[in-house]
Amino acid sequence: MTAQLIDGNALSKQIRADVARRAAALGARGVTPGLAVILVGDNPASQVYVRNKVKACQDNGLHSVLEQYPATLSEADLLARVQALNNDPAIHGILVQLPLPAHIDAHKVIETISPLKDVDGFHVASAGALMVGQPGFKPCTPYGCMKMLESIGCNPKGKHAVVIGRSNIVGKPMAMLLLQASATVTICHSATPDLAHHTRQADIVVAAVGKRNVLTADMVKPGAVVIDVGMNRNDEGKLCGDVDFDGVSKVASAITPVPGGVGPMTITMLLVNTLEAAERAAQA
Ligand SMILES: Nc1nc2c(c(=O)[nH]1)N[C@@H](CN(C=O)c1ccc(C(=O)N[C@@H](CCC(=O)O)C(=O)O)cc1)CN2
Numbered sequence: 001m002t003a004q005l006i007d008g009n010a011l012s013k014q015i016r017a018d019v020a021r022r023a024a025a026l027g028a029r030g031v032t033p034g035l036a037v038i039l040v041g042d043n044p045a046s047q048v049y050v051r052n053k054v055k056a057c058q059d060n061g062l063h064s065v066l067e068q069y070p071a072t073l074s075e076a077d078l079l080a081r082v083q084a085l086n087n088d089p090a091i092h093g094i095l096v097q098l099p100l101p102a103h104i105d106a107h108k109v110i111e112t113i114s115p116l117k118d119v120d121g122f123h124v125a126s127a128g129a130l131m132v133g134q135p136g137f138k139p140c141t142p143y144g145c146m147k148m149l150e151s152i153g154c155n156p157k158g159k160h161a162v163v164i165g166r167s168n169i170v171g172k173p174m175a176m177l178l179l180q181a182s183a184t185v186t187i188c189h190s191a192t193p194d195l196a197h198h199t200r201q202a203d204i205v206v207a208a209v210g211k212r213n214v215l216t217a218d219m220v221k222p223g224a225v226v227i228d229v230g231m232n233r234n235d236e237g238k239l240c241g242d243v244d245f246d247g248v249s250k251v252a253s254a255i256t257p258v259p260g261g262v263g264p265m266t267i268t269m270l271l272v273n274t275l276e277a278a279e280r281a282a283q284a
């Protein structure tokens with residue numbers, strides 16, 4: 001059996017076209033959705049991601065502002081910039097690219113972003129809203145994973161979903177979204193004694209650990225849907241996920257590739273959240 005490929009680039013293209021249509025409709029009412037992206041330091045990967053976010057805005061009719069600061073920026077100065085953007089009516093979404101330099105408390109920075117502009121969905125208020133099913137922004141990566149499931153007609157209701165990883169930005173919100181969609185959810189992590197015991201029972205597996213070959217073919221139930229959130233480098237320096245793609249794609253019914261899977265969807269859902277922030281602001 002060869003699994004169906006869930007193409008994040010193709011799905012992104014469809015969703016971004018819809019974002020562009022809705023942005024144009026808002027524009028006709030005099031509102032251009034605006035995203036502020038803050039990058040502190042010179043992490044090369046972060047530089048690529050923020051550039052891609054700005055370009056995605058440009059390509060789809062969103063206004064964006066990129067603020068780049070040296071790694072020596074003080075926490076107080078960063079907090080002041082976030083506050084200024086909270087008060088800027090042309091900006092509907094604010095994101096601070098992670099990771100931040102060690103001298104800056106990322107929690108403090110995220111908690112300073114207005115929940116109304118928290119398009120990354122990382123604020124405690126956004127996490128709480130997700131937990132209790134209230135309106136709020138969903139973190140982009142797990143939101144994108146849910147869209148990928150939907151794109152292949154995989155409804156989590158009544159299914160057993162296993163999430164590997166318990167980070168605040170992927171594992172935990174992913175589990176909440178699957179639970180909200182009426183899946184039975186198991187969260188596994190580094191202290192789970194027999195990971196394969198859990199993954200073998202799963203109809204849906206989401207791997208979000210950041211370690212190669214966390215999920216191999218022998219750990220997957222035939223026909224399961226596998227979503228790979230990992231981004232790692234193999235021995236040849238090639239980008240790969242957490243899943244042994246070649247092996248698992250012979251067992252699973254559907255699988256996301258790395259690259260070209262969850263990654264592009266993360267940026268796409270950022271556009272969706274920014275557009276929604278602007279739509280809400282226009283209604284208010
Ligand atoms: N403030 C935030 N910081 C970080 C987030 C985030 O959502 N908000 N997530 C990651 C980085 N990230 C976005 O910021 C991100 C990572 C990877 C991709 C992506 O498209 N990956 C490509 C491959 C890219 C490559 O070749 O290196 C893919 O998977 O196809 C998009 C966004 C941490 N920080």
Ligand SMILES: [Mg+2]
Binds near residue numbers: 164165166171209
């Ligand atoms: Mg984790």
